Amino acid sequence: MRLLKFLLQKELLQIFRDPAIIRILFIMPMIQLLLLPLAADYEIKNINLGVVDHDHSAYSQKMINKIISSGYFKLKDYSATYKDGLHAIEQDKTDLLLEIPAQFEQSLVKEDKAELLVAVNAINGVKGGLGAAYIQGILRDYNQEIRTQWIQMPRFEPQPVIEVTSSNWYNPNMNYRVFMVPGILVMLVTMIGSSFAANNIVREKEMGTIEQINVSPIKKTQFILGKLIPFWLLANIVLTLGLILARVVYGIVPLGHYSTIYIFSSVYLVAILGLGLLLSTYAQTQQQSMLVSFFVTMIFNLLSGLYTPIESMPEWAQIITRFNPVSYFIEVMRMVMLKGSGLSDISFQIYAMLGFAVFFNGWAILNYRKRSG
Amino acid sequence: MKQFLIFIKKEWLHIWRDRRTLFILIWMPIVQILLYGFALTNEVKNSKIAIFDQSKDEATRAISNRIAASRYFSLVKNVHTYQDIDSTFKQGKIRMAIVFPAGFRNDLLHGNHAQIQLIADASDPNTANTLANYASAIINDYQQELNQHQDLPYTIQVQVRMLYNPELKGAYNFVPGVMALVLMLVCAMMTSISIVKEKEIGTMEVILVSPLKPFRIIIAKTIPYLLVSLLNIASILLLSVYALGVPIVGSLTLLLAESILFTITSLSVGILISNTAKTQQTAMFTSMMSLFLPTLLFSGFLFPVENMPVPLQVISNIVPARWYFIIVKAVMIKGLGFASIWKETTILLGMTVALLGVSIYQFKTRL
Numbered sequence: 001m002r003l004l005k006f007l008l009q010k011e012l013l014q015i016f017r018d019p020a021i022i023r024i025l026f027i028m029p030m031i032q033l034l035l036l037p038l039a040a041d042y043e044i045k046n047i048n049l050g051v052v053d054h055d056h057s058a059y060s061q062k063m064i065n066k067i068i069s070s071g072y073f074k075l076k077d078y079s080a081t082y083k084d085g086l087h088a089i090e091q092d093k094t095d096l097l098l099e100i101p102a103q104f105e106q107s108l109v110k111e112d113k114a115e116l117l118v119a120v121n122a123i124n125g126v127k128g129g130l131g132a133a134y135i136q137g138i139l140r141d142y143n144q145e146i147r148t149q150w151i152q153m154p155r156f157e158p159q160p161v162i163e164v165t166s167s168n169w170y171n172p173n174m175n176y177r178v179f180m181v182p183g184i185l186v187m188l189v190t191m192i193g194s195s196f197a198a199n200n201i202v203r204e205k206e207m208g209t210i211e212q213i214n215v216s217p218i219k220k221t222q223f224i225l226g227k228l229i230p231f232w233l234l235a236n237i238v239l240t241l242g243l244i245l246a247r248v249v250y251g252i253v254p255l256g257h258y259s260t261i262y263i264f265s266s267v268y269l270v271a272i273l274g275l276g277l278l279l280s281t282y283a284q285t286q287q288q289s290m291l292v293s294f295f296v297t298m299i300f301n302l303l304s305g306l307y308t309p310i311e312s313m314p315e316w317a318q319i320i321t322r323f324n325p326v327s328y329f330i331e332v333m334r335m336v337m338l339k340g341s342g343l344s345d346i347s348f349q350i351y352a353m354l355g356f357a358v359f360f361n362g363w364a365i366l367n368y369r370k371r372s373g
Numbered sequence: 374m375k376q377f378l379i380f381i382k383k384e385w386l387h388i389w390r391d392r393r394t395l396f397i398l399i400w401m402p403i404v405q406i407l408l409y410g411f412a413l414t415n416e417v418k419n420s421k422i423a424i425f426d427q428s429k430d431e432a433t434r435a436i437s438n439r440i441a442a443s444r445y446f447s448l449v450k451n452v453h454t455y456q457d458i459d460s461t462f463k464q465g466k467i468r469m470a471i472v473f474p475a476g477f478r479n480d481l482l483h484g485n486h487a488q489i490q491l492i493a494d495a496s497d498p499n500t501a502n503t504l505a506n507y508a509s510a511i512i513n514d515y516q517q518e519l520n521q522h523q524d525l526p527y528t529i530q531v532q533v534r535m536l537y538n539p540e541l542k543g544a545y546n547f548v549p550g551v552m553a554l555v556l557m558l559v560c561a562m563m564t565s566i567s568i569v570k571e572k573e574i575g576t577m578e579v580i581l582v583s584p585l586k587p588f589r590i591i592i593a594k595t596i597p598y599l600l601v602s603l604l605n606i607a608s609i610l611l612l613s614v615y616a617l618g619v620p621i622v623g624s625l626t627l628l629l630a631e632s633i634l635f636t637i638t639s640l641s642v643g644i645l646i647s648n649t650a651k652t653q654q655t656a657m658f659t660s661m662m663s664l665f666l667p668t669l670l671f672s673g674f675l676f677p678v679e680n681m682p683v684p685l686q687v688i689s690n691i692v693p694a695r696w697y698f699i700i701v702k703a704v705m706i707k708g709l710g711f712a713s714i715w716k717e718t719t720i721l722l723g724m725t726v727a728l729l730g731v732s733i734y735q736f737k738t739r740l
Contacts, residue, residue: 028662035670035685036670038681038682038685039670039671039676039681044499044680045680046679046680086536089536090703090707090709090713091713092699108527108529109527112526112527112528113527113528113530114528114529114530115529115530115531115532116529116530116531116532117531117532117534118531118532118533118534119533119534119536120533120534120535120536121536121537122535122536122537122538122539122541122545123537123538123545123546123702123706123707124545124546124677125414125416125538125540125541125542125543125545125546126499126541126543127677128535128538128541129503129541130499130502130503132533132535133502133506135531136531136533139529139531142529143527143528143529146527146529147526147527150526150527151526151527160481160485160486160487160516160519160520161485161486161487161516162481162487162488162489162512162515162516163486163487163489164489164490164491164508164509164512164513165488165489165490165491166490166491166492166493166505166509167490167491167492167493168492168493168495168498168501169459169462169492169493169494169495170462170494170495170496171495171496171498171501172495174495174498174501174502175498176498178496179496179497179498286653286654288394290654290657291393291394291397292397294661295397295404298405299404302405302408302409302412302413303408303412307413307675308413308414308543309417309420309497309500311418311419311420311421311468312414312416312417312418313412313413313414314411314412317411317412320412331465334496335463335465338496339462339463339465339494339496340463341463341464341465342463345460345463345464345465
């Protein structure tokens with residue numbers, strides 16, 4: 001126990017006497033937390049609209065106005081022909097093209113039927129899909145308006161109509177930042193936990209100071225604990241700073257308890273630090289350990305559900321996400337912060353994380369040799 | 374010239390003999406393309422839903438069955454109270470709940486008006502929107518059939534054409550993005566590290582006293598990485614065409630030429646970083662912070678640039694990857710010719726010349 005205390009003292013001194021580490025540990029993540037959510041805004045708005053109007057009627061004018069006043073679209077281009085309109089899409093000037101055929105108004109009124117063409121730049125599938133859905137919704141409404149104008153609607157609908165109302169729970173303003181900030185915070189804490197701990201042991205190897213530890217009476221478990229505890233504390237501090245920032249800057253107040261987040265993060269960090277230590281027992285140089293931990297965290301982050309929903313992934317990728325500690329923390333973070341889930345709701349995730357913690361650390365201790373070479 | 378070739382060979386051996394690093398360099402783009410191409414989609418399928426049916430009649434059952442049978446949704450639970458919905462959401466078991474009020478069929482057939490409420494978990498706003506859209510469409514179909522396809526008067530029919538990517542695959546957007554990301558990473562990060570490594574180990578001194586001109590030293594350093602990136606471009610393009618089904622619509626020669634231009638841009642950024650960094654660790658972190666993250670964020674492949682606040686949009690203009698991303702999308706996916714990308718090409722060319730000039734000017738022949 002006394003030995004462990006000395007080890008901890010050594011590690012903390014080493015960390016706090018390196019100004020570069022403090023900078024990277026505390027300031028970098030905070031800057032990222034401020035910048036990333038601003039950039040990582042996937043809310044689809046400001047869709048650039050191009051219009052080809054062959055009709056030039058009161059109806060087509062009204063329709064265009066209605067589309068623009070919805071707030072989703074910005075009129076960026078007004079072309080004479082479909083070809084010119086398409087050219088604007090090619091040039092990325094517009095994302096969506098609406099072609100109104102000649103005699104649109106006439107055929108709608110006289111023949112009860114008129115056609116419209118919507119062409120969407122679908123290279124970005126999400127944006128294209130949502131853009132098309134929005135404009136179809138607006139056109140449906142517009143259609144309904146015209147109908148009510150022409151037909152004196154009876155008090156009861158002439159045909160059965162199902163009215164669909166939708167409510168958005170947990171994020172009624174559909175604010176994308178509320179969704180991203182908790183996830184980004186997890187990513188930052190993970191990067192600190194895994195890469196710093198990994199680099200730390202390899203650095204001792206490279207500098208040769210590990211020899212001194214190897215010839216001391218320090219036990220393997222004590223050595224690993226001595227590396228683990230300081231970074232566990234640091235990562236929790238970064239998490240706290242991040243939560244404060246989320247509250248002050250983005251106004252995100254967790255619906256659940258902070259204690260739930262900390263209980264989970266305590267277990268999570270033991271697991272992720274264990275992974276870092278495990279990687280470090282295999283690497284020989286800092287360059288190797290950095291590249292490897294970069295590679296591993298990249299895969300973990302991509303498959304964590306941070307950017308795209310896990311259910312959309314194919315079966316094999318979903319199976320991988322079950323072995324990915326990051327995906328559990330992101331899920332828990334969003335559940336607790338946005339939906340107010342309690343300990344009983346996340347009990348499965350906690351047990352899973354305990355399993356990860358035991359597995360990674362056990363392997364790291366087994367694999368750490370007190371012999372060099 | 375002979376000396377020059379020997380230098381290139383030396384550099385090549387450095388790369389070739391560090392098998393672990395080479396392994397990661399070659400596999401990184403392949404893994405990324407496969408992950409982005411197959412695993413990362415925003416496509417909605419099998420989204421878990423719960424149904425709260427207070428009516429339990431023919432109509433609600435028919436609609437529930439239709440929704441559950443569609444590939445977008447899978448029904449995981451029937452709930453019996455609103456509280457139940459809340460607690461199921463909190464356990465993270467469902468994405469959306471559908472509520473039928475009591476007496477649904479009665480209202481529909483006798484009052485001609487019935488309501489359905491969709492409750493979406495909007496903590497993920499886009500998915501919530503998409504799910505609500507799909508569910509409404511299915512319900513709409515049911516209603517149409519109920520009306521026996523009787524055409525309503527004054528109907529506007531909207532025909533939607535999805536250009537370039539009719540199936541709305543995510544890969545069309547990710548492939549150009551991954552190309553930019555990988556080239557930036559391999560060229561800039563690896564070049565800067567390899568130059569700084571020579572400084573750290575002390576072999577730089579030997580190189581500097583050789584009769585080779587500084588300009589040639591730099592070129593010799595970068596050529597092997599240019600080759601590695603060409604290999605990466607080839608593997609990315611082969612995978613995207615044969616594994617992901619993303620075709621190269623435009624001219625392959627133009628695409629390769631533009632890629633080489635971007636590779637040279639990235640290499641000059643790498644040289645610039647190596648001029649200032651003293652240790653490998655610094656070089657690595659500088660590359661990460663000033664290249665990897667900006668490329669990921671500002672190139673526009675993960676997050677649309679036009680949605681960002683104006684100051685960030687201005688910053689995005691100086692990220693070379695942004696222009697390359699536009700070029701690849703134009704040539705590879707839209708199939709456009711040089712005429713429509715000359716502006717982006719000029720910008721990239723200008724950046725390259727400026728970066729290369731500064732980095733060669735700054736390159737110190739003294740330690």
